[in-house]
Amino acid sequence: METAYIKTPLGIARIEGDEDGISVISVVDQGETSSAIPPVLTEAVTQLYDYFDGKRNDFNFPINPAGTEFQQKVWKGLLEIPFGKTMSYLELSKKLGDVKAIRAVASANGKNPLWIVVPCHRVIGADGSLTGYAGGLWRKKWLLEHENPLKQQCLF
Template sequence: MSRLHILDYQSPIGMIEIQGTDQAVYSILFTERDHIINAIHDETPQALKLCHDQLDEYFKGTRTEFTFPYIYEGTEFQKTVWNSLKTVPYAQTWSYKDIAVSIGNEKAIRAVGSANGKNKLSIVIPCHRIIGTNGKLTGYAGGLWRKEWLLKHEQRLRKDVSPNYFP
């Protein structure tokens, strides 16, 4: 196994810890820390630096898609759900049922919710864009207030998209 590297990014909604190897990022999660412990240095792999820079562009409103190398580990079902999450357009929301239908298993709504909750690549695999069938915000590992902020951030930048959730 390659050496683990950690890099912090101070976002407008809290510290994000980026973890990865020399080749790819595998975790982007919010922490409750309020200061940077893991800053960029000479040994920081390019993948983590790219992730840091692309997150910065996302929060500044100049990036809607991510291109840095990342990997995700999980069951085949989880990977199928996460691949479907990547198809949810920027600034739009789908329901857990929409994802279940998109993967060909309409009855797997709870399992989709569980897989969504195990996503370790916050923002990049946009689990924040998944809402309840009733249009309400539900579950987000980073906190519902962050989920609402992310959705409003994206919708504010895409004025051609009207919100389809009810805060």
């Protein structure tokens, strides 16, 4: 397993992966960045930089997150939430076929090991509130604004 640390506007991102794909992307508040990026992580690093620079709306490098069958199902559902859009936990539970699984869906969402790439930040409360986010609500707010910035309308 290879590891790299890169600077992002939201902190230092830790990226782990191997020839089977990227298995972990997480964020920490501070730390050292990598002086060299392992070749197996280069594409993920490039695409993350492009995302933060506003040049990328999706990711297409191989991913390989470890999780239960149910967690994998939820993470796959998260991948279907379009860039710049949000979905409530209830809507996601319905989409996955079991409205009663809302707590389990929320739990799986919170255990997502691929920060930003599997967009758990796009899941909000049914009332539109920014609920729970492992990286901190300020990061969730930043990501949602980054993906859907308010555009000033012309007054004339």
